[in-house]
Every structure is written in structure tokens, then in C-alpha cells.
Amino acid sequence: MDPTAALPQPQYATHDVTNQPPPLAPYDASDDAALLEGLRREGAEWAEQGIRRLGARAGSAEAQEWGELANRHEPELRSHDRYGNRIDEVDFHPSWHHLMRTAVAEGLAGAAWADDRPGAHVARTAGGLVWGHTESGHGCPTSMTYAAVPALRATPDLAKVYEPLLTSREYDPELRVPTEKPGLLAGMGMTEKQGGSDVRTNTTAATPTSEPGVYTLRGHKWFTSAPMCDVFLVLAQAPGGLSCFLVPRVLPDGSRNAFRIQRLKDKLGNRSNASSEPEFDGTVAWLVGDEGRGVKTIIEMVNCTRLDCVMNSATLMRKTLVEAGHHVRHRSAFGARLVDQPLMRNVLADLALESEAATTLTLRLAGAADRAVRGDEQERAFRRIATAVGKYWVTKRGPAFTAEALECLGGNGYVEDSGMPRHYREAPLLSIWEGSGNVNALDVLRALAREPGAADALFGELARTRGADARLDAAVTRLKSDLAETDQAGARRLVERMALALQASLLVRYAPAAVADAFCATRLGGDWGYAFGTLPAGTGLDPILERALSGGN
Structure with missing residues (x-):
């Protein structure tokens, strides 16, 4: 017989939970009259069913947990592999990939540019207004991918190759030759430590090669978010002045482009998203638009x-x-x-x-x-x-x-x-x-x-x-x-x-x-x-x- 069986058992009465709210999730992030009315008014009423479906998913316990985990387990830089080869990769928690995969599949990256329906860009914005209830950091690469498409159109030959991939609804986080992937993400590298928003003070140099439209870059960017993207629009000083360039992480022959991530920023917030300082040295880049017209x-x-x-x-x-x-x-x-x-x-x-x-x-x-x-x-x-x-x-x-x-x-x-x-x-x-x-x-x-x-x-x-x-x-x-x-x-x-x-x-x-x-x-x-x-x-x-x-x- 257990000699303690007859003893009074603790009731832990001081630990009773009262007057606390239950968990909010699940809830419907699209249950917002101002949002739904605006969606209809601005020409995207056809998207309402999809927005409501996405709102329910955003407010689910699973998606809310993705947001929490993606911020608790922050991205980590791996500059080299185990053998000493420079790889410059960033590792993310699986929750980040769940968030990204959903966002891209729901058209929150570049898909609106491939949608001819009036209101396609409104529908994308409304989708962001509800899916953003999960967390904000992964909205950075989807936003830059969306924004890269009209800039890339300044050079139709490049747009012909990359636009169908930037407007894809397929998320593939692996670094490999861009044209061999089902979908791409785009980032941008504009600012440098000596100028910030004053990009005309940029010192990154672009040197023409013997191949028309192809340059090599040398310099250091100060705040380049989402360095795991496939391609970047980068500002650099060409002979004709400040110009815009397309920089892929992986070159057409399968080799890694010179995109050396010196460190990840230790930021106040937005911690699920990696922000970096990349260094270019012999980095291959393609001119977008005209020389001297980068801005x-x-x-x-x-x-x-x-x-x-x-x-x-x-x-x-x-x-x-x-x-x-x-x-x-x-x-x-x-x-x-x-x-x-x-x-x-x-x-x-x-x-x-x-x-x-x-x-x-x-x-x-x-x-x-x-x-x-x-x-x-x-x-x-x-x-x-x-x-x-x-x-x-x-x-x-x-x-x-x-x-x-x-x-x-x-x-x-x-x-x-x-x-x-x-x-x-x-x-x-x-x-x-x-x-x-x-x-x-x-x-x-x-x-x-x-x-x-x-x-x-x-x-x-x-x-x-x-x-x-x-x-x-x-x-x-x-x-x-x-x-x-x-x-x-x-x-x-x-x-x-x-x-x-x-x-x-x-x-x-x-x-x-x-x-x-x-x-x-x-x-x-x-x-x-x-x-x-x-x-x-x-x-x-x-x-x-x-x-x-x-x-x-």
C-alpha cells in the first residue's frame, strides 16, 4: 500500500485560470467590412470567394503558428559548406517555407502581372491584407518579386525569359539555374553604407564585358533583404552613369555567381526575413534599361x-x-x-x-x-x-x-x-x-x-x-x-x-x-x-x- 495515498492531495487552487480570453485562432482574417467593400468597389469582386477562403486559412491555428515559429527560429547564414566551399546560403525554418509557398500559390508575388482580368492587382492587395495576419516578414520577397516585373520590362529580351517565372505560382526555394526552375523570386540591391536612400552616391562599379549587355559588378551593398531570392535588380555605376542590372544567384552554366553574403542584419523586427550585406566582386550582371537611367x-x-x-x-x-x-x-x-x-x-x-x-x-x-x-x-x-x-x-x-x-x-x-x-x-x-x-x-x-x-x-x-x-x-x-x-x-x-x-x-x-x-x-x-x-x-x-x-x- 502506498503510504502517501491517505495524505491530502494538492488542489493547486491558486493556479485556476479565470478571466483570461480563449485563443483567438481560428478566426476569419477576411471578416472585415471595409476590406470586402473596397475589393468589390475597386473592380475585383470576382476574387471575393478566394479572399474569404484565404482569410479563413490565415486565421487558422496552423497558419498563426507558422508565423510565430518563423520568427522564433530566425534564418541562419551558411557562408561555406562542410568542405570549405563558399555557398552563401540562408537556412529557414520549415514554417517560413509554408508561409512562402502559400503566398506564392495565392498570387501574392508576381502573378497579378499575368492576369488579364480587371482588378487583378486589387485582388493581390486584398490577399496581402488578409494573409498578412500570419506574419509580415515573408511579405518582403513576395513584394519585391511583384515589383520587379514592370522594371524588368525595360529590357524586353530579359522580360521574355524571366517574367513567366516571376509570375508563376510555384515556390521553389532551391538555388539553381533560374530558367530550370518552375518559379522565381526577385530581390533588389539599391542602398550602400555611404548613401542609403541617396543612391546616386553609390560606388558599386559596373564594367562592360565583350558580350553586349553583360557587365561585371564590384562593390558592397548595405541592406539587401531576402538574399535567398533567385535574381536581383541592382543599381551600380556604369560608364554612362547609375544603371540598373539583373543579377542572378546562379549563372546559366550552373555555377554560383559572386554574391558573397558578409553578414545578416540583426534587426529590431522583421526577424523571420533575412536582410544582408552582399559583396560583389566579378559578379555577372545584365543591363536593364539604358545606361545612366537606373533610377x-x-x-x-x-x-x-x-x-x-x-x-x-x-x-x-x-x-x-x-x-x-x-x-x-x-x-x-x-x-x-x-x-x-x-x-x-x-x-x-x-x-x-x-x-x-x-x-x-x-x-x-x-x-x-x-x-x-x-x-x-x-x-x-x-x-x-x-x-x-x-x-x-x-x-x-x-x-x-x-x-x-x-x-x-x-x-x-x-x-x-x-x-x-x-x-x-x-x-x-x-x-x-x-x-x-x-x-x-x-x-x-x-x-x-x-x-x-x-x-x-x-x-x-x-x-x-x-x-x-x-x-x-x-x-x-x-x-x-x-x-x-x-x-x-x-x-x-x-x-x-x-x-x-x-x-x-x-x-x-x-x-x-x-x-x-x-x-x-x-x-x-x-x-x-x-x-x-x-x-x-x-x-x-x-x-x-x-x-x-x-x-x-
Whole structure:
């Protein structure tokens, strides 16, 4: 007989779990009225069933775990194999490959360029808005692959070879001859340590060979993300000036091109994705576009990736709002559920306004990109200025938004396994990637000064709501006078006002009255504090929250 059997058994009463929310997953990441309405409005209603299917998959427990594991088990550089041969490969956790395989198969890389249906680029953006609920890092190579296609078209002979592979829905992570693979990923190498965004200071040299269009590169790039991609668009100084080149990791004869990864960056966030410093020394490259026209050639790539920065910021906003909403539904304090407490409702409603404005603008920009590809010059001009405006503002709002959403969870949100710290670390990247705030604000001034029709396109868009809201009308009038007076030092203030007017006009046109009125009253009317959760008395919180928090558990 066991002599301890008669002893009192511990009940561990202090470890009973109460007043904690259940796991959010599974949930539907596409259960977002602003997203689905925008998808239909911008011409991709045909994609809704697929977006809903992808949203359910993104919110599944399996996909959510992929995102967590891909960030916990970070990529590792293997510069040499066991025999001492230089290989410059990066190893990833299997979860990274699951995320990538799904993203490519769902058309989130280059597939939209091979889809003739109107709205194909909108559908891709909407797919990113839902699949991004898993994690953000793997969106980098898919974004660059998408963006490489229009730049590569500057040299039709190269596009003929590589475009069908860049638009493929097949993911193959093995490094081998590009033309022998079912699908490719593309990266880009622009910045160098002495210049950053000032790429005209680049010192990487491109030397012509005896073969027309083929060069060798020598130099060191400072921040090249996704070094495991198959091909890269790289800026280097040719005899005729700064030029764009296609650099494959593996050459047509099967040998490794000189692409020496000196180290992987130790980054604040985006840790699932490898970012590197590659060195070129005798690296074989093919000229894309004309010598001396590198910036012009690659700028189309930048416009595409800037749209994805807006998309990814809007995705983080929505994801963290869903997390916050789920928590407050299931958590009680001071005798009531958090979601029923007036001040918490004010915070959530304010976040909901910001999220809807970001999502609506993202899909409008995607619609403009889609129509511009199809030859609409008015939309091309609008896209040129509005994408830079959106990139500046939406990505600037992201860090403050994710911090506030994290705070809704209290101490639970500050703990790593809640996932919220990962989202918070990710948010600042999107303001830095493809040009910091200053670079984008100055780019807006450049578009106004140099791009025919840019200002007219922006004000033409704003004119569609003339007379619908007095606060919006007043903001547009101020904006017109600001254009005549703004210098470089005032660029951020001008672009902020552009962004708010544009978001407000879209909400006035398309969102429910409660959403549009609250946004105009606060962001344009000045009846707002410095922090989220300062909506004025009398704001109709209930319809805003019912619309924003319809999903979840």
C-alpha cells in the first residue's frame, strides 16, 4: 500500500485560470467590412470567394503558428559548406517555407502581372491584407518579386525569359539555374553604407564585358533583404552613369555567381526575413534599361513596393485591432467586461476609424495601380502622388496604433507569446522601407513640381466629395493654399494634410455616416486629443464598433 495515498492531495487552487480570453485562432482574417467593400468597389469582386477562403486559412491555428515559429527560429547564414566551399546560403525554418509557398500559390508575388482580368492587382492587395495576419516578414520577397516585373520590362529580351517565372505560382526555394526552375523570386540591391536612400552616391562599379549587355559588378551593398531570392535588380555605376542590372544567384552554366553574403542584419523586427550585406566582386550582371537611367528604370519597382508598405501597415492595424477586440470581449475589470466600459469603447472606436481609413486608402491605391497598368493616364497621375502620400502617412500611424492596441491587452500584451510585441517591432519598418518619412514627403513635393497632372489628379479625387462635409471642404481649401506656400521644411505638414483629406474623402464617399462623421470631426475638425481614445462626446461609438469588431470569437 502506498503510504502517501491517505495524505491530502494538492488542489493547486491558486493556479485556476479565470478571466483570461480563449485563443483567438481560428478566426476569419477576411471578416472585415471595409476590406470586402473596397475589393468589390475597386473592380475585383470576382476574387471575393478566394479572399474569404484565404482569410479563413490565415486565421487558422496552423497558419498563426507558422508565423510565430518563423520568427522564433530566425534564418541562419551558411557562408561555406562542410568542405570549405563558399555557398552563401540562408537556412529557414520549415514554417517560413509554408508561409512562402502559400503566398506564392495565392498570387501574392508576381502573378497579378499575368492576369488579364480587371482588378487583378486589387485582388493581390486584398490577399496581402488578409494573409498578412500570419506574419509580415515573408511579405518582403513576395513584394519585391511583384515589383520587379514592370522594371524588368525595360529590357524586353530579359522580360521574355524571366517574367513567366516571376509570375508563376510555384515556390521553389532551391538555388539553381533560374530558367530550370518552375518559379522565381526577385530581390533588389539599391542602398550602400555611404548613401542609403541617396543612391546616386553609390560606388558599386559596373564594367562592360565583350558580350553586349553583360557587365561585371564590384562593390558592397548595405541592406539587401531576402538574399535567398533567385535574381536581383541592382543599381551600380556604369560608364554612362547609375544603371540598373539583373543579377542572378546562379549563372546559366550552373555555377554560383559572386554574391558573397558578409553578414545578416540583426534587426529590431522583421526577424523571420533575412536582410544582408552582399559583396560583389566579378559578379555577372545584365543591363536593364539604358545606361545612366537606373533610377528611372527601378522607380516603377519602388512605386509597387511603396504600395505594399501601405498595405502591410494597414494589415498590422487590422490584425492588432482584431487581437485587442478579442481580448476586451473576454476580459473583465472593475465589475464589467472591458468591451462594455465607455473609455475602452472610445479607444477601440478611435482605432477602428484609423484602421478603416488605412484599409480604404490601400484599396483605392491598388485600384489606381490596376487601372494605370491598363492605360488610364488620370489614374496613373493619381497613383504617382497618392501612393507617396499614403506611404508617408499610413506607415507613420502604424507604430502609435500598434502600441495602443497592445495596451488594450495590458500586461498580457507586453508578453512575447501574445504576439503583440512582434507586431509592435514590425510597425516602424514600414515607414523606413522604401524611403523614410522625409524621403517620401520630399517625393511628394517632387511629384507636384515635375509630374504633369499630379496635383490635378489629387484635387480631382477630392472634388468628388465637394459639398458633402463642410469640414472636408474647408480642409481642401486650406490644402490648396498650402501648396503655394510650402517649402521643404514644411513638406511633412503638407503631406499629412493631403493624406487626411484623401482618407476623409474616401470615407465620406464609401463608409457609413457614423464612421465618416467621426473621422472628419477628429482628424479634420480638430475635436480630438493627442492620443487614441479621445473621440468627442456625442460620437456614435456603437455603429463604429459593430462594424469593426464583427469578426473574431
